[in-house]
Amino acid sequence: xxxxxCRNLLDDPRVLGWGSVVLVLAVWEIAAWLTxxxxxxxxRPSQIVVAxxxxxxxxxxxxxxxMTLYRIFAGFAIALVVGVVLGVWISTSWRVRAVADMWxxxxxxxxxxxxxxxxxxxxxxxxxxxxxxxxxxxxxPILINTVLGxxxxxxxxxxxxxxxxxxxxxxxRKVLIPSxxxxxxxxxxxxxxxxxxxxxxxxxxxxxxxxxxxxxxAGQILETEQVFxxxxxxxxxxxxxxxxxxxxDIKLGRWRLA
Amino acid sequence: MxxxxxxxxxxxxxxxxxxxxxxxxxxxxxATCTFEPxxxxxxxxxxxxxxxxxxxxxxxxxxxxxxxxxxxxxxSAATAPRPAMSTVWQAFxxxxxxxxxxxxxxxxxxxGMPKPEREALARKAIQSVDLSGFESKYPRQLSGGMRxxxxxxxxxxxxxDILLLDEPFGAxxxxxxxxxxxxxxxxxxxxxxxxxxxxxxIEEAILLADTIIVMSARPGRVVTDIxxxxxxxxxxxxxxxxxxxxxxxxxxxxxxxxxxxxxxxESGNR
Numbered sequence: 001x002x003x004x005x006c007r008n009l010l011d012d013p014r015v016l017g018w019g020s021v022v023l024v025l026a027v028w029e030i031a032a033w034l035t036x037x038x039x040x041x042x043x044r045p046s047q048i049v050v051a052x053x054x055x056x057x058x059x060x061x062x063x064x065x066x067m068t069l070y071r072i073f074a075g076f077a078i079a080l081v082v083g084v085v086l087g088v089w090i091s092t093s094w095r096v097r098a099v100a101d102m103w104x105x106x107x108x109x110x111x112x113x114x115x116x117x118x119x120x121x122x123x124x125x126x127x128x129x130x131x132x133x134x135x136x137x138x139x140x141p142i143l144i145n146t147v148l149g150x151x152x153x154x155x156x157x158x159x160x161x162x163x164x165x166x167x168x169x170x171x172x173r174k175v176l177i178p179s180x181x182x183x184x185x186x187x188x189x190x191x192x193x194x195x196x197x198x199x200x201x202x203x204x205x206x207x208x209x210x211x212x213x214x215x216x217x218a219g220q221i222l223e224t225e226q227v228f229x230x231x232x233x234x235x236x237x238x239x240x241x242x243x244x245x246x247x248x249d250i251k252l253g254r255w256r257l258a
Numbered sequence: 259m260x261x262x263x264x265x266x267x268x269x270x271x272x273x274x275x276x277x278x279x280x281x282x283x284x285x286x287x288x289a290t291c292t293f294e295p296x297x298x299x300x301x302x303x304x305x306x307x308x309x310x311x312x313x314x315x316x317x318x319x320x321x322x323x324x325x326x327x328x329x330x331x332x333x334s335a336a337t338a339p340r341p342a343m344s345t346v347w348q349a350f351x352x353x354x355x356x357x358x359x360x361x362x363x364x365x366x367x368x369x370g371m372p373k374p375e376r377e378a379l380a381r382k383a384i385q386s387v388d389l390s391g392f393e394s395k396y397p398r399q400l401s402g403g404m405r406x407x408x409x410x411x412x413x414x415x416x417x418x419d420i421l422l423l424d425e426p427f428g429a430x431x432x433x434x435x436x437x438x439x440x441x442x443x444x445x446x447x448x449x450x451x452x453x454x455x456x457x458x459x460i461e462e463a464i465l466l467a468d469t470i471i472v473m474s475a476r477p478g479r480v481v482t483d484i485x486x487x488x489x490x491x492x493x494x495x496x497x498x499x500x501x502x503x504x505x506x507x508x509x510x511x512x513x514x515x516x517x518x519x520x521x522x523x524e525s526g527n528r
Contacts, residue, residue: 160351163317163344164365164416174368178355 043225051225052232061214065233068211071199075134076192083139083191084184087146088172108140112198116205125206130199137198138191145187149180181252189245196241200234211237263332264341264419266293266316266454271325272477273311285311287477288325293420295332298446298453300463302513303473303481304520309456312478313424316454317343341419344412348425350405352397352412358384359393362412383415384408386445403434410442414449421446421453428458439465440493447490460509464502465492472512475520481512 009015025045032044039047055061090100115136123129153176161175177184203212211230218226268289275283286308293299293316301309314320315327318340331338344365352361360367362383366376384390387407397405406426413421426442427435443466446453457463463470464486472481488501496502 154351156347156349156351157353159319160345160347160353161364161368162319164412165368167368170368174364175353178353181355 040222040224043228047225048228048232051223052229055226055229061229061233064209064211064214064230065237067209068199068203069237071130071134071203071210072192072195075131075136075199076138076195078131079135079138079142079191079195080188082135083142083187084146084177087143087184088150088176088180090143091147091150092172092176104140104144108144112136112194113201116202120206129206130202133198133202134195137194138188141190141194142184142187145183145190146180149183150176152183153179185245185249185252192241192245196234196237263295264338264452265295265330265332266420267326267328267330268292268312268315269326269328271312271315271322271327273308273315273320273323284477286315286322287479289473289478289480290325291471291480291483293452293454294469295419295452296450297468298455298466300455300457300467300470301473302457302460302463302470302509303478304475304513304517305458306476306478306520306524307473307516308476308478309473310424313345313422313454313456316420317345317422342416343420343422344414344416344418345422345424346406346409346413346426348428350397350402350409350429352405352408354397357394357396358389358400358408361397361408362415364412365416379415380411383411386414387411387441401434402430403438406430406438407441410445414445419452421451423453423455423457425456425458427462435459435462436494442466443490443492447492460506460513461497463509464488464505465494465496470509472509473516475516476523481516484509 029045032039032042043051052061086100090097112133116133119129119132123132157175157179158171161171166174199210200212200215203210204216207213207216211234215227215230215234218224218230268291271286271289272284273286275285277283289308289312291299301312303309311320315322329338329340330336353364356364359377359380363376363380366379367373371379381390381393384393387410389404389407389411392400392404397408400408406429410426423442427438430438439462446466453466455463455466467486470484470486472484473479474481484505486505488496488499488505
């Protein structure tokens with residue numbers, strides 16, 4: 001390979017991204033091996049991969065992963081529906097807006113982890129608690145971005161729809177929501193991120209199954225390879241979610257980019 | 259087009275917006291005029307004279323605070339309910355997330371017309387404005403002139419009794435404007451629709467209208483109405499007609515004073 005081909009390779013963002021991962025892992029593996037550091041503190045990547053495979057094959061990590069995914073996405077789905085409906089309602093009725101402004105201003109900046117003790121007292125530590133915490137994480141960014149999106153809708157489009165005979169309900173469904181979709185999707189991105197954080201944190205505090213619970217347990221018994229293995233699964237989850245969102249964003253953005 | 263023969267009569271119609279802070283705003287002072295069925299009536303006047311307000315009152319989106327707006331059936335001479343209307347907007351107001359076809363079919367979709375029917379009608383309307391082949395494009399992919407042709411198709415496909423044109427070519431460059439004026443003149447002549455055109459352009463008013471209503475500077479009143487008796491079909495060539503020049507001069511003379519007054523009023527408001 002000559003130097004120009006090499007430079008072309010370095011111009012490819014995918015090569016740069018994955019290359020950096022491979023490079024860090026390689027340096028890590030060699031350094032840990034050379035220095036002979038105790039794997040209790042820093043296991044080598046190869047040991048982590050072995051732990052990861054073992055946990056998937058026999059250790060029930062699949063169950064943990066599915067449980068965590070279910071909690072995140074079930075809560076997120078509730079937040080999406082409630083957030084968009086509430087957001088549209090807030091932006092189309094000044095009375096609702098007057099009431100909601102107070103509550104959103106009070107609850108939105110509150111770190112949702114601080115609600116965990118109260119929610120446990122009310123709901124226990126089972127499914128309802130997990131769903132609530134996940135919903136709470138996602139709902140505010142979705143709601144606030146829905147309100148912003150609807151407010152930014154060109155009034156000319158509403159007028160044009162009225163002119164073509166749209167009822168108030170049709171204006172909401174066919175003009176306000178579609179025009180707010182880019183903004184709603186920005187809220188979805190933020191909300192899903194918060195949901196993931198909250199569900200894993202809640203699992204670490206009270207969960208018996210789930211990635212957070214598994215992570216905490218592995219830490220307690222000093223299984224450092226397993227700690228890393230769970231972290232890798234969480235990182236992979238993050239990548240999958242981000243890439244899926246990028247994909248949907250491109251699909252949704254066709255008319256905006258065109 | 260709609261077979262209704264309903265005229266719109268404005269009797270001393272005014273609209274004053276109540277004061278939010280300070281003075282109340284007179285958007286339209288006292289307009290008395292008639293929009294006859296099957297005719298194109300142009301409204302021309304300086305900025306801020308209430309032309310668009312008048313159009314919104316006809317449409318029913320604004321309510322007059324004085325005077326009467328009456329719809330009269332010319333067949334029976336009885337009052338009639340508000341006829342069906344569609345508007346072509348200066349800012350186009352196309353839905354950016356819908357294709358050309360979906361934009362044109364939008365109003366029919368709202369009526370609950372099944373997809374095959376509404377798309378067939380929309381394709382026909384798109385063809386009538388020479389945009390066949392662009393059905394699946396999005397508005398952003400089109401030039402300004404093409405977008406407004408979509409806007410015209412979207413309004414015409416509703417087969418309104420009255421077509422409302424709110425400075426339809428105001429956002430377009432001079433050449434595009436010329437071509438679209440000719441095209442719209444042809445469409446209106448062929449369909450025999452009733453149309454009300456709000457415009458800044460004397461040329462546009464003469465090319466398209468049967469009657470031109472000249473309005474005064476703010477607060478807007480009707481100064482006079484002028485019958486355009488130039489032969490149809492009209493096109494750019496009509497501007498060489500000696501009658502065209504006379505009409506142009508007459509309207510310009512009326513407008514010039516009003517525009518000067520409008521400038522004085524506006525600078526006084528600063």
